[in-house]
Amino acid sequence: MKPIDFHLHRPTTLAEAIALLAEHGDDAKVLAGGQSLLPLLNFRLARPEHVVDLGRLTTLRTTRRTTDGLTLGAMVTYARAEASRAVAEDAPLLAAALPFVAHKPVRARGTVGGSIAHGDPAAELPAVIRALDAVMVAAGPRGVRRIPAAEFFVGNLVTALEVDEILTGIDVARPARGTGAAFTEVGRRQGDFALVGAGAQVTVADGVVVDVRIALTGIAGVPHRATEAETLLTGVPPADLDLDAAADATRAVIAPSGDLHATADYRRDVAGVLLGRVVATAVERATGHAHRAA
Template sequence: MKPAPFDYHAPSTIEEAVGLLAELGEDAKAIAGGQSLVPMLALRLAAFDHLVDLRRVAGLRGVERRDGSLWIGAGTTQAAIQRSAEVAEAVPLLARATPLIGHFQIRNRGTVGGSIAHADAAAEYPAVALALDARLEAFSPRGHRTIPAARFFTGLWSTDLADDELLTGITFPARGPRSGFAVEEYARRHGDFAIAGAAVAIGLDAGARIRHCGIGLFGLGPTALRASAAESAVTGSAAAEVPPDDVGRTAMAELRSVPSDLHGSADYRRRVGAAMVARAWQKALREASDG
């Protein structure tokens, strides 16, 4: 199949891009790398009268250290993130999740902002953003605003972004001392969407107690989720006394609606999800303990 007809727009500035989105309204859609949107258009699962191409927009790409955090422009490709030594050092969870995204051809064009704004339930980046308490920067004709990751993902392929808003950048906290990170997922084949996965960040205090932790889940609901109850249950505990399997079971117990499809039943996804959380927890904790 081929996409329905549409008008193509190629703005060169952020202001021009959001101006077009505001003018054209709900009939317009921003497109970055197109690795998620183009297949949906080709299969006619989505149709828009106007596409606003962001590839030429200045100011949407780059990696910068800012006040103890790392800012990444929304238009930065996943391949650039994978190659970045600065990302690997400051935000290792993001760097480790990137090779799991599709294949290298997809990562060459796919962008960090496109993946997060698309909000696919099985995508890695939204779960990483949740686990790390990322801050998402949006711009519209009304000006700038910052959205915490916890409030950004609202449902299946939906976010807190308004129709005339553009995701311009993501700020991740830089890695602190005695911290560990891991991402684990299960897919039928490498590059397939994950049946279930977990992104885990752990910080320990001087007494080897869990100072803070973040557990992001993907493939286990209508959107990426945060395992808040599991995090609360272990925060303040001695790291050595927390059984990883218990963390996995607690994370799954708080899920209200787990998808069931041809790839696996809800019960199967819960079992796989618990195992992914436990594995990621063990790896992240080992790294944090090693200092």
């Protein structure tokens, strides 16, 4: 199938793009890299009368280090973020997740902001952003809003962005020294949407785990923050971490759905397994020592 006819707009300034969205409202869709929107258009699951292409907004393609961390422009591609030293150093969990996104040709076009604004709970970046407590920067006719990740993902493919707002950037706090991160996922084939994914960022100081951030993909309508596991693991020496207990605590509270690709029980079990793996790897990267089961 091919898309229905629509008017394509290619603004050269953010103000022009916002004005177009304000004018056309629900009849318009924003095009970033095209990873998410183009398939929806081709299958006619999205039928906008107007498409606003952000490809000429070069100001949204920058990665900037700040006093507290990193600001990623919404139009930064996966590939550019993956190759960025600033991302590797200041957002190690994001760096760990990027190689799992689709395939290299997709990463060359797809954008960080596009994935986050799409809000797919099976995707890697929304979970990473949720784990990192990142802040989304949105611009619209009423000015600029800063939206915490905990408030940004509202439901399956639904975010806190208004129809006339554009995600312009993502602010990520710089982690403390002694931080390690890891991401992994299980899918039918490499590059397919994952059945379940998990990411963890762990900080160790003075011989104990002082901060744990864990998020899961594919098990709820929004990216799931594994707060029960985080609580169990915080304040514990790395050698004494009970990853089985953390996995069980997470399995006890999640309620994934089953489909033709995987049953709910399978997703629940795999979520716990992956949680243990990413935490163990993150601890090893934080300390330089492999985790041994408690």
